[in-house]
Amino acid sequence: MTHSATAHQRPSIKNILSIAGSDPSGGAGIQADLKSIAAAGGYGMAVISALTAQNTRGVRAVHVPPASFLTEQLTAIAADLHIDAIKIGMLANAEVITALGDWLNTIRTPTGLAGAMVPTVILDPVMIATSGDSLLDPAADAALRQLFTHADVITPNIPELGVLARGAVAATWEQAVGQARAVAAEYRLLVLAKGGHLEGTSCRDALIDATGVLTEVSSPRLDTQNTHGTGCSLSAALATHYARGGHWPTALAQTKTWLTEAITRSDDLRVGHGHGPLNHLATLWDRAPEGAGEDPMPHWWEEITPILTGINQLAFITELSAGTLALEHFEDYLGQDALYLRGYASVMSKASALAPDEAARRFWAASAASCLEEELALHRGRLGNQLPEPSTATDAYLNHLSSSAHDYPVLVAALLPCFWIYQDVGRRLAAANHPEHPYADWLSNYASEEFDALTREAINITRDVLHHAEPSTRVSMWQAFEVSSLHELGFFAQTGADTEQQSDPVLTAQKAPAI
Numbered sequence: 001m002t003h004s005a006t007a008h009q010r011p012s013i014k015n016i017l018s019i020a021g022s023d024p025s026g027g028a029g030i031q032a033d034l035k036s037i038a039a040a041g042g043y044g045m046a047v048i049s050a051l052t053a054q055n056t057r058g059v060r061a062v063h064v065p066p067a068s069f070l071t072e073q074l075t076a077i078a079a080d081l082h083i084d085a086i087k088i089g090m091l092a093n094a095e096v097i098t099a100l101g102d103w104l105n106t107i108r109t110p111t112g113l114a115g116a117m118v119p120t121v122i123l124d125p126v127m128i129a130t131s132g133d134s135l136l137d138p139a140a141d142a143a144l145r146q147l148f149t150h151a152d153v154i155t156p157n158i159p160e161l162g163v164l165a166r167g168a169v170a171a172t173w174e175q176a177v178g179q180a181r182a183v184a185a186e187y188r189l190l191v192l193a194k195g196g197h198l199e200g201t202s203c204r205d206a207l208i209d210a211t212g213v214l215t216e217v218s219s220p221r222l223d224t225q226n227t228h229g230t231g232c233s234l235s236a237a238l239a240t241h242y243a244r245g246g247h248w249p250t251a252l253a254q255t256k257t258w259l260t261e262a263i264t265r266s267d268d269l270r271v272g273h274g275h276g277p278l279n280h281l282a283t284l285w286d287r288a289p290e291g292a293g294e295d296p297m298p299h300w301w302e303e304i305t306p307i308l309t310g311i312n313q314l315a316f317i318t319e320l321s322a323g324t325l326a327l328e329h330f331e332d333y334l335g336q337d338a339l340y341l342r343g344y345a346s347v348m349s350k351a352s353a354l355a356p357d358e359a360a361r362r363f364w365a366a367s368a369a370s371c372l373e374e375e376l377a378l379h380r381g382r383l384g385n386q387l388p389e390p391s392t393a394t395d396a397y398l399n400h401l402s403s404s405a406h407d408y409p410v411l412v413a414a415l416l417p418c419f420w421i422y423q424d425v426g427r428r429l430a431a432a433n434h435p436e437h438p439y440a441d442w443l444s445n446y447a448s449e450e451f452d453a454l455t456r457e458a459i460n461i462t463r464d465v466l467h468h469a470e471p472s473t474r475v476s477m478w479q480a481f482e483v484s485s486l487h488e489l490g491f492f493a494q495t496g497a498d499t500e501q502q503s504d505p506v507l508t509a510q511k512a513p514a515i
Ligand SMILES: Nc1ncnc2c1ncn2[C@@H]1O[C@H](COP(=O)(O)OP(=O)(O)OP(=O)(O)O)[C@@H](O)[C@H]1O
Pocket: 129, 130, 156, 157, 158, 194, 195, 196, 197, 203, 204, 205, 219, 220, 221, 222, 223, 224, 227, 228, 229, 230, 231, 232, 234, 259, 260, 263
């Protein structure tokens, strides 16, 4: 089956428009709506009616752009995008409400979008925030009621329902249902009565028309203060599920199950000190394959592929592999390698001193020691203690390592390529090894089980540090890793095997990966 054939068989993704206020803390308003729409499987669009300056503790200020700009946003959307459902949230004042009503008139009547399906409208009559701050001008009451003629469902909370029913705030679920019936009858729409503000061990919600309860859902009342934006999230998810399935009882049940989980999992988040937000995407994240997208190390490796290719194409490597490398070039390399390893061991000692935990301290100290003992022994055996002056390439690489030593995470990342790239190069060289190979002892050195284990540990340490690092540190770590990788290329490329030839090493990979 072709890819396009599969795509045709899937139901199309519904386009859900949220018309609401912005909550910069991300828990309510437009921000909550977009997350809820995404969690419910819809494509979210957002027209902003008002900007609030708020956090989880309360609303500090509200800025309402001119109502004509709301109309601009709405007409821009409608001129291009099909809208399957509309969720309406905070509207701030009567001008905004009137402008929205005028626009809804154009799309909800036959004179509007020719031939297009009329979008379902769910209206959350946002009046007062969880924090107690007013989000609607009290003088807008009449305009809001007028807007109900364009709505299929309204989702008032208990105090809002009381206002709409022109009665007292309901103290029991039965009173709430009674008020919802009256409002549903007056405006000829469905009312979702929500029990969040009542007392009791359960939280009931019901879709109600003039005749009574159409469908009811219930969840245990969760002991949490993370209820900022529950009303916004509920109405946006309900709009999406209804657009997808076209069946109110199912849409409400799906919404309630998700909402309850999102409230339960709100403790996973660390957002603010007041009424925290829901964890809108918790169930989605749960469904991701274990560790998916979490291990950046393969991505780091992928990003240095051009550098690795450059190394593998060097005459030094191909001739070393074939056993045709001139001894003078090999000894040039060994001399610089011996100098490098001394510096490398000393920087690993610094990493040991900086390491925040015992295991990492031991790893870097042991690596520094083995680097000095075993590898220098090999060099001394071949070089007879005759060390050359450091080359520009050796100096440059060691300077980079030393300058990375100010910060443990950056240093760890800078040290890694010498493990990882050597392991990779070593494996290739070892595969070409044979007893008569002129550099057999050298080739076998890097392709040992022990070196593999050290490399794995260096990668694990880097991953762990990266995981706990701030975003800016992650960027610095990647840069240090990439620069060290380039120095590896420069280091391998410095012998006469390459410098006496025409081609420059390929220094290409400069693109930072997403980390
Ligand atoms: N403590 C809770 N435990 C479980 N569900 C809750 C809790 N509080 C609210 N809910 C649910 O959250 C949804 C929103 O209900 P609520 O009555 O609080 O509306 P709201 O006041 O408009 O919301 P908001 O907190 O955004 O102002 C309903 O489904 C309600 O049952």
